[in-house]
Amino acid sequence: MTALAVACGQDAAGCLLVAAAVLTGQLSVGWSNDAVDAARDRAVGRRTKPVVAGSVGVGAVRGAAVTAVALCVPLSLAYGPLAGTVHLVGVAAAWAYNFGLKATALSWLPYAVGFAALPSFVSLGLEGRPWPPWWIVASAALLGVGAHLANVLPDIGDDLATGVRGWPQRLGPARARLLLPVPLVTATALLAFARPGALDSAGAVAVSIALVLAAGGALLGRRRPRLPFLAAIIVAAVDVAMLLRQGAAVT
Structure with missing residues (x-):
């Protein structure tokens, strides 16, 4: 998002x-997630989590999350009242996920909402406070949906065992994995083809790369559960590169 601000x-x-x-918003989201999920993470033995491994206490993580979000509020609003409000809506949506929406x-x-808020935040802080084009907001939202599917996919079994029945858990691993390429590739296609002007080869190449990565990750994810998430990260990188390349198109 900082690079996008520079490009704009x-x-x-x-x-x-x-x-x-x-940064403070994302730290608050990650830390609050670890604090809220500490008991569930212990129940399924997620030793990669610092709280479960005993590297840090729940109270410390909770305090860090509160401190981060307390800093995020004035920093967001200092960028502009409307821009800051949009960003804080995205952060609040992520906290709502941590505190219960993840199980629905x-x-x-x-x-x-969280992903769509980010480019909007950057754009609304520019001179004239312009909203970003619709295709950028829609692409970011779709990328968020894809990130959700990819992030949850490896842990569906553990989530169901601890009572978390979100959208991917209700779909089941097979359907969630096969659905994953749809929002990821659609997000890339919007960035490539929805903006006004002549189509260029870079957009077609980006969509082809996204399609191969997302579909390949989904197909191979049955044997390697972490692969779809890795593929989603790379597709996100492709999308960010396209967004930076468009630069002023955000405004």
């Missing part, structure tokens, strides 16, 4: 605010 012509102070606001059929919604 934001000044140095604005870029620093974007970096600080998004609407578990995809916080991801869609």
